[in-house]
Amino acid sequence: MDVNLNLSSNTSKEKLTLDKEIIYDLIVIGGGPAGLNTALYAKRKGLNVGIIARDLGGQVLDTSSVENYLGFVSLSGEELMKKFINHVNELKVPILEYEEVETIRLKDSSSLREVVLKNGLVFNTYSVVIATGSKPRRLGVPGEKEYSGKGVCYCAICDGPLFAGEEVIVAGGGNSAVEAAIDLAKITKKVTIIHRSQFRADQILIDQLAKFDNVESKLQTQILEVQGDKFMTGVKVLNKNSSTEEIIESAGLFVEIGYLPNSEIFADLLELNERNEIVVDGHGKTSVEGIYAAGDVTDIPYKQIIMSAGDGAKCALAVNEYLNTINK
Amino acid sequence: MKYLNEEVAKQLEEIFSGMKDDVTVALFTKEDDCESCEDTNDFISELISVSPKLHLENLDIDKDSDKANEFEVLMAPSIVLLDKDKNYKRIKFNGVPSGHEINSFISSVIEVSGNSQKLSDEIQARIEKINKPVNIKVFVTLACPHCAGAVQKAHKLALENPNIQADMIEAQTFFDMSEEYNVSSVPKIVINDEFEFVGNQPLEVFLDEIEKTQVA
Ligand SMILES: Cc1cc2nc3c(=O)[nH]c(=O)nc-3n(C[C@H](O)[C@H](O)[C@H](O)COP(=O)(O)OP(=O)(O)OC[C@H]3O[C@@H](n4cnc5c(N)ncnc54)[C@H](O)[C@@H]3O)c2cc1C
Numbered sequence: 001m002d003v004n005l006n007l008s009s010n011t012s013k014e015k016l017t018l019d020k021e022i023i024y025d026l027i028v029i030g031g032g033p034a035g036l037n038t039a040l041y042a043k044r045k046g047l048n049v050g051i052i053a054r055d056l057g058g059q060v061l062d063t064s065s066v067e068n069y070l071g072f073v074s075l076s077g078e079e080l081m082k083k084f085i086n087h088v089n090e091l092k093v094p095i096l097e098y099e100e101v102e103t104i105r106l107k108d109s110s111s112l113r114e115v116v117l118k119n120g121l122v123f124n125t126y127s128v129v130i131a132t133g134s135k136p137r138r139l140g141v142p143g144e145k146e147y148s149g150k151g152v153c154y155c156a157i158c159d160g161p162l163f164a165g166e167e168v169i170v171a172g173g174g175n176s177a178v179e180a181a182i183d184l185a186k187i188t189k190k191v192t193i194i195h196r197s198q199f200r201a202d203q204i205l206i207d208q209l210a211k212f213d214n215v216e217s218k219l220q221t222q223i224l225e226v227q228g229d230k231f232m233t234g235v236k237v238l239n240k241n242s243s244t245e246e247i248i249e250s251a252g253l254f255v256e257i258g259y260l261p262n263s264e265i266f267a268d269l270l271e272l273n274e275r276n277e278i279v280v281d282g283h284g285k286t287s288v289e290g291i292y293a294a295g296d297v298t299d300i301p302y303k304q305i306i307m308s309a310g311d312g313a314k315c316a317l318a319v320n321e322y323l324n325t326i327n328k
Numbered sequence: 329m330k331y332l333n334e335e336v337a338k339q340l341e342e343i344f345s346g347m348k349d350d351v352t353v354a355l356f357t358k359e360d361d362c363e364s365c366e367d368t369n370d371f372i373s374e375l376i377s378v379s380p381k382l383h384l385e386n387l388d389i390d391k392d393s394d395k396a397n398e399f400e401v402l403m404a405p406s407i408v409l410l411d412k413d414k415n416y417k418r419i420k421f422n423g424v425p426s427g428h429e430i431n432s433f434i435s436s437v438i439e440v441s442g443n444s445q446k447l448s449d450e451i452q453a454r455i456e457k458i459n460k461p462v463n464i465k466v467f468v469t470l471a472c473p474h475c476a477g478a479v480q481k482a483h484k485l486a487l488e489n490p491n492i493q494a495d496m497i498e499a500q501t502f503f504d505m506s507e508e509y510n511v512s513s514v515p516k517i518v519i520n521d522e523f524e525f526v527g528n529q530p531l532e533v534f535l536d537e538i539e540k541t542q543v544a
Contacts, residue, residue: 003332118530119448149516152513157472159472159514161500230510
């Protein structure tokens with residue numbers, strides 16, 4: 001029994017929140033690595049900055065262990081985020097948590113921007129950095145939606161314990177799929193990892209996975225359908241080498257096939273690419289003046305914690321330069 | 329200390345210093361057939377020792393059946409938070425609130441102590457309209473980072489309206505019950521055993537589902 005204290009939201013004593021009455025230099029949307037590092041750099045530049053985030057910490061919280069962030073050989077995603085959040089809290093950046101941004105509004109020809117929340121609150125700012133990250137991609141096969149929450153899962157560390165002693169499937173071949181398979185192999189009876197091509201994961205992870213004798217890999221195999229009655233009972237797959245179909249019985253399917261950017265709310269305002277990522281230039285600038293974007297939500301290649309954090313720093317510095325050019 | 333290291337204990341002490349009034353933690357255990365009762369008792373005792381404003385009351389679900397009935401306790405271990413006058417506030421933790429659930433435990437304690445977070449006027453107005461009984465079950469696992477947020481919201485709703493009652497249920501401790509409710513993703517929220525959704529959704533979504541129970 002241990003405790004995972006979440007330092008961000010509970011020190012209610014001196015919790016700093018955002019002020020509706022003032023005009024911010026910069027409002028950051030998102031509290032993952034990109035958003036937090038944007039705020040850190042902006043605050044150090046002396047900007048009046050605030051963060052609005054649905055959940056402080058972002059996707060990294062769903063990661064059981066991070067082993068590729070420079071300076072830390074291995075720590076849990078949560079520990080890393082705690083360090084990030086503590087660092088930002090040291091600088092007394094106001095944070096509005098558990099609120100969702102609905103849209104950004106431009107105000108005529110002025111350089112003012114309005115950040116509008118789902119609950120109707122509006123905050124004023126001269127610039128915005130969008131760091132809303134990404135969410136799990138769905139397989140898009142019949143039965144997936146129907147059995148979502150009835151066997152089909154998208155968070156291995158959350159839902160893994162519910163499948164203790166059972167047989168489960170992991171869909172995907174990248175780092176997060178292999179990590180999920182490793183986590184699940186420790187608690188379930190058997191894990192079958194299914195991927196439509198070859199593994200894309202880091203070799204070091206593939207080697208770790210190979211050490212478990214209750215893991216079976218089915219590569220070149222495509223999931224066609226999730227089947228079941230009240231609960232899912234298995235998946236129908238196509239083996240691409242032999243062109244044969246088979247049914248693999250399983251109580252759970254963990255989908256780890258990559259991520260989709262959280263950009264829908266900006267689709268009418270900003271240029272997105274064909275993958276729905278926000279298009280940015282070398283300074284993180286979007287197609288609209290005064291609006292920047294950082295991290296997983298953008299069209300930068302390779303989505304990683306260190307990339308998102310670095311991207312946030314870049315945006316803050318670019319915003320700082322931008323603010324010097326406008327009439328406030 | 330067995331469960332909390334010095335650093336965590338110090339942080340908890342600091343957090344609990346934000347409490348307004350005293351809070352009593354009523355812990356229901358039972359003698360037989362309760363694997364986690366003893367550990368839960370040790371954990372809660374340790375937790376409570378960090379703040380002079382927190383008090384433990386040990387109860388037995390069978391021997392203290394009057395209290396169990398009054399607080400609507402149906403299983404053990406179960407933890408009920410009582411305000412400074414020992415009033416039942418309709419919120420419970422079934423199973424130990426360790427792991428990530430420490431965060432929902434903290435926020436509910438702070439709320440019950442009288443240091444309440446203000447909700448937006450719009451949400452408040454919707455909560456006030458609820459006039460028929462509502463029971464919210466939030467199924468969680470202790471390793472789930474999103475679950476505490478959902479428990480926090482369910483408890484907040486109960487604290488704001490006497491017609492609402494909200495329970496955290498730890499899915500592994502109460503495995504049979506989670507099977508019965510078909511829990512395979514957490515947090516899973518079940519309202520009046522009829523309406524359900526998965527995920528730490530915004531308060532608006534909780535209210536959308538709750539309002540479905542208010543018609544007719
Ligand atoms: C299971 C898993 C394992 C991973 N393992 C690793 C690893 O080992 N190493 C590594 O480097 N990377 C890893 N990654 C990738 C890494 O987590 C991401 O690249 C990184 O988190 C992206 O950071 P971000 O700040 O851009 O976005 P996110 O972390 O997604 O954060 C987005 C933030 O925006 C908020 N948000 C979204 N929409 C709104 C809205 N409308 N209003 C307000 N707030 C909003 C969210 O609440 C969140 O705070 C992993 C990812 C997963 C899911």
